[in-house]
Amino acid sequence: MIKEDFIVITPTGLYCRYGDFYLDPQQPVKEAVVSHAHGDHAIGGSQNVYCTAPTESFMKHRYRKFAAVDFHIKAYHEQFKIGEVFISFYSAGHILGSAQVFMEYEGVKYLYTGDYKIEPDASCEPFEFVKADVLITESTFANPETIHPSSIEEIEKLNGTKSNIMLGAYALGKSQRLIQLMHQYCPGKNVMVHHSIMPFVKIYEDYGVKLGNYKMYDRKVMKNNPESQVYIVPPMVFHSYHKAINVVRVFASGWKKLQQQNGISLYISDHADWNAILETIEKVKPQQVWTLHGDGKQLKEYFDGKLAVKILN
The missing domain is CATH 3.40.50.12650 (Rossmann fold)
Structure with a gap:
């Protein structure tokens, strides 16, 4: 059964109570799972940071000795566990080292995209489509009028x-x-x-x-x-x-x-546009879509009666 409170928004950031960790926290925390190294997703000062190797390198450059107390570097597809939640990273195609966070708890699969794009980009790892029960997607450009050009x-x-x-x-x-x-x-x-x-x-x-x-x-x-x-x-x-x-x-x-x-x-964007978000939903095949980092109202209207869309922000 999907836990409707699996991820909740707090003043500190996105919190998973079932693993007692934060996704891309906005304040220093004990356990931080960081999707990528942009400043609105990766801050310095957390005790344990779980991320990819490039994300560690970028954070260490940006924050120096305050980047983290300890880094726990994980390769794509490598499974690890925080609390009772199994976690693995999949490429998000946003920048070098960017990761989607795949989480499994009591047999239910939750996928947090972080920032992502599916357009080919030779400067970073390509986006990977992963099936999940709940897709927690950014919605920066979740607007039918926003179609990024080549x-x-x-x-x-x-x-x-x-x-x-x-x-x-x-x-x-x-x-x-x-x-x-x-x-x-x-x-x-x-x-x-x-x-x-x-x-x-x-x-x-x-x-x-x-x-x-x-x-x-x-x-x-x-x-x-x-x-x-x-x-x-x-x-x-x-x-x-x-x-x-x-x-x-x-x-x-x-x-x-x-x-x-x-x-x-x-118009060169590193975020998914309307068509890319729809394609991602089609290929992930979620039972529910939860939106973040933007306005999910138009996605909710588009899927009305066909797919449950919950706006987290």
Whole structure:
């Protein structure tokens, strides 16, 4: 029988009382199961952190000695137990090392996706479809009007301008994906990377991900070459230089609001869109869907009378 309170939202985060652990807690806890290393899912200071090896590496870089008291590194498909709950990780396709958390208790299977995408992305492990009784899915873009375009077609837009480009992107995950995409589909561009992004790039390469050609940002190169330079910067830098001259401003995101007032729109998202969420539900074959990290109302309406959808947030 499905436990309707198997996962509950608390001020600390998503809590599983049957295993006495938290999924992606927002405050330090004793037992933390971390899906991936983005800051809204992975914080420092917990006593025991269960995650993949790349997630540990990213967290140790970001939080240094405060990342965790102890890390418990688990490979994909490796089963472990916390309390009375059996747990294993499956690739989420979001960023390098991102994991879905598969949990089994009293014969019932619960699958927490964390953030995920099913679109092919050579910079990280591909998404794995896993059958479960309850699918606990992110719903960031759970809107029928949100259909992400091809990332290849989007990145090729950059070939349409010779001007230098300031490309805003999240330092972890998005930047590395963009470097790889430009290497493959924008060979005429010289890619330069902000210094704060570079450590994450190196961690990707340490895990064997081939990103292609890039260089550390050099102001003189950008100044002396008015064409074909792409400078990848984190959001804070991108927004602080909102009046940067002699560059085309571009921000890589699935959010329309982040495309406004930019020279080129670049809809490249690392989250599942409406069609991807529907495909995931179809292949997971859950008895119930629980939604998180977004608005699940339209999913609930879409499946009304056909599948139970519970909005957790």
